[in-house]
Each structure stands twice: as C-alpha cells, then as structure tokens.
Amino acid sequence: MIGAVVLAAGEGTRFGGQKQLAELDGRPLLEHALAAVAEAAVDDTVVVLGAGADDVLDTVDLHGARPVICERWEEGMSASLASGLAALEDAEAVVVCLGDQPRVSAEAIRRVLGARGGSPATRATYGGEPGHPVVLEAELLGPLRDVTGDRGARSLLRRIGTRGVPCDDLGGGEDVDTPDELGKVRKVL
Template sequence: MRRVTAPVGILLAAGRGTRFGGHKLLHPLPDGTPLGVASARALCAALDRVVAVVRADDAELAAALRAAGCETVVCSRAEEGMGASLACGVDATSDAAGWVIALADMPFIQPATIAAVTAALAQGASIAAPVLDGGRRGHPVGFAASWCEALRALSGDRGARELLHGHRDELRLVPTVDPGCVADVDSPGDLAGACARSSP
C-alpha cells in the first residue's frame, strides 16, 4: 500500500457525552462556537487532512464538522467506546504516514501544540504527545504509520491508553505551556473552569 507523506488528524467525536447533560459537542463556547467545532478547527489549522469519527445518528454534528474542514466517517461500532471509534478512523485512513489523534471534547488545544506533535512524528518519533510544564501528559497523541494494525485492532473504551502504557519507551514527550492540552470537558463545570483558565 502506498502511503501518503503526512500524518492525518483523527477527531474522535462519536461519544454521547452523557455526563454533560445534553449534546456536549454542539454546546456553545462563550464566543458561540460549538465545542466540537472549536476542537475541529484547531486540528484543521495544523494538519492538511482531518477525519472526524461520528455516530450514525448525529447528522447535525457531522455537518458542523464538515463545515469546519473535516471529512467525516460514520462508526457503526461507536457504542463500543473510544477504542472502536479510533480503530474506525485509522481503518478509513490506513494509507496515512501516521495519525494525530484528538478528542472532540478538548476545544482549547492550541494549533501550535498539534503542530509540535506532528513535527515530532516527522522527525522520527514512534509515538508523541505534549507534556505540560514538564509534568502532565496531554493531547493530542501522535502515532507513526508502524502502529496502523495495532490501532485498527482497538476496541472498548480505553482508546490507545494501553498502547501508551505498554510502550512508554517509544513515547516522545513534547514540552508545552498550553493548558488546553489537558483540559477535557466532561461536565458544564469542567467547561466553566477551562474557559476561565484559557482567558487572558
């Protein structure tokens, strides 16, 4: 299989966000941008191709993400969890030179952080992820093309965490001062706190 020369962004947007109490990814940020669209725009700003993985019953979100610059892939196994959604996204882009995997409920990641992870892959990293102020590992996480089959085999709700835990010696940490790389939104309270931290 001929591989394309650049990594592809994968935006995982197939969750239901039940803890949020509504459609989390369409919830507006203070500037009116839907939360999931903000995540998509950051990924699209740093990568030439971005594929968003969505549920079959989420046409409104899929349309919003396409308008933001993403391709969309419907995951028929989305109810199995994040691992199945990630496998679906990689399967749809299996000719990529690698993948930069982002979560749609992390709208405050800066494009520069995504670009730095992408650059680490281009420089030969097997796995790459940002690390905030030398401490907490964040998102997105990049995987080189050699991880294709392992990613396509994922299932359940743990995403790629087991791969990361089992191959820490292959993980290149990319220093960042971007607090958005660790700011995921599970509840309205998380959103309010993240907005406050990201305000100048």
C-alpha cells in the same frame, strides 16, 4: 501523508447531553478542535461521529474534515479510533485529537508533529501528565485498528511508551466531560 483524527462520537453521558454542540465562545464545542486541526495544516482530517451524528453534521462547521460515522461508538473510544484510522489507511502518521478539548491549539499540534522520531508515539504533556494531541506512527496504525474498549489504545501506548512533548506554555490540555468543566473553560476563554 500526515492524517488527523478528531474523536467526537460519544453521547456525552457525564455531560448530560450532546457536548459536541454545547456553546463555547459563540460556536459549538467540537468546532474549536476542528479549527485548530485545520490551522495546523495536516494533509487529511477525519472527524469520527457516532451519537447524534446528524445533529452535529447539521450544526458544526467541520473546517474541511471528512465525517466518518462510527456505528460501534457505544463500544468506546477505541472503536472510534479504529474507525478514524481505517479512513486514513495511507498515512505515514496520524495525529489524534479530542473533540472535547476546545483549547488545543494548532501550535500544540505542530509542536508534537515536529517532535516525531525515535518513538512510535509522540504526545503532548501538560504539567508532566500525558495528554492530546498524540501522534501515532504508521507501525502502530494496524495494531490500533484492532484494539477494543474505552481504554484499549491507552494500554497499548503505556506498554510501548511514548515520547512526551511539553505543551504547558500553549494551554489547552483539559478536555470537557461535565458542565462544570465547560464553565471552567469559559472563564479562561
């Protein structure tokens, strides 16, 4: 079973509010990533929520994703990732996407999934820089459930190395952390 985790638990401090609900092209920001994952047709998708979860659940079309509430969302992205991975215990691999990456495409997700093999982690690259989606093989799922902090998973991936898959031609490498970044994405869409 191939699972997917969409991380969307943060409170959007740099954004100045709940960025998951910020409007982009007529729908909430988070919905763009969820639609791409649904179109990529993985077997089971969870969306990890935390800050403002009730508002997100009332507003956003989850496109078939199961919501997982991360009670420890304030501890950082690693806590959110651990919550999502715990909901996908039987997965042979999990693709991790960011809820604030509205231009990620189903094609990028499928490309990274199709490049699996030879490494415990495979990830999209944009301009040679590592990005999302990231596919984690089963051997990493246990250790990643135990990492902490906002950069814990990143440290593990750096240590073990990842296989990069160029996705420049598919666009979508940027995530939205500030209103200015949202404005730049609006100009592209």
